[in-house]
Amino acid sequence: MKQPADAIVQALKEKGLRVTPQRYAVYANLLSRTDHPTVEHLLQDLNQDFPISSQATVYSSLQALREVGLVREVLLEEGVSRYDANVDPHHHFRCRHCGEIEDIPWNCFQEISLNNLRPGLEAQTYEVTVSGLCDHCQP
Numbered sequence: 001m002k003q004p005a006d007a008i009v010q011a012l013k014e015k016g017l018r019v020t021p022q023r024y025a026v027y028a029n030l031l032s033r034t035d036h037p038t039v040e041h042l043l044q045d046l047n048q049d050f051p052i053s054s055q056a057t058v059y060s061s062l063q064a065l066r067e068v069g070l071v072r073e074v075l076l077e078e079g080v081s082r083y084d085a086n087v088d089p090h091h092h093f094r095c096r097h098c099g100e101i102e103d104i105p106w107n108c109f110q111e112i113s114l115n116n117l118r119p120g121l122e123a124q125t126y127e128v129t130v131s132g133l134c135d136h137c138q139p
Contacts, residue, residue, distance in 0.1 A: 003031045015068035022053055026061040027070060030085035036074050036092075036101045038082055076101060076129055091128040097137035104130065 003011075008028050012019045025046055030037070037045070039058050046053045053061075062083055065071035074082045076094045082101070091104040114123040 022057045023061045036082040036084050093130045095134035096131055100134050
C-alpha cells in the first residue's frame with residue numbers, strides 16, 4: 001500500500017508528530033509492506049543503500065508511531081516483536097514452516113463470543129492468530 005510522500009507527512013503532522021527523516025522513512029517503509037517486519041528487518045531495509053539509521057533510532061521512531069496509533073506492535077511468536085502499519089482491526093495467519101505472516105480480515109470468522117470468560121474479567125480487545133501451513137509450504 002504505497003502512499004504518496006505528502007500523505008505520509010500529513011498523517012505524521014495530524015498525529016502531532018514532528019516529521020523527521022527517520023520517522024518518515026520508518027513509517028513509509030511499514031506502509032509499503034505487509035510482512036510485519038522486526039526492527040532488524042526494518043533497519044536492514046532502511047540502510048540497504050547507505051547507512052542512515054541506527055537500531056536506537058528505529059526503536060524510538062516505532063515507539064513514537066505506536067504511541068499515536070499509526071503503527072501497532074504484533075506479537076505472533078514468543079520473544080519477537082513485529083510491526084504493522086495496518087492499524088485497522090484484523091487477525092493474522094502465521095505459517096509454522098516458513099514464518100510468513102498474512103493479514104486475515106476482521107470479519108473472516110463468523111462470531112467470537114467473549115461471554116464465557118470467568119466472572120471478574122472484562123474483555124476490551126482481542127485478536128486471533130491462526131497457525132498452520134501456507135499454500136507455498138503445504139505438501
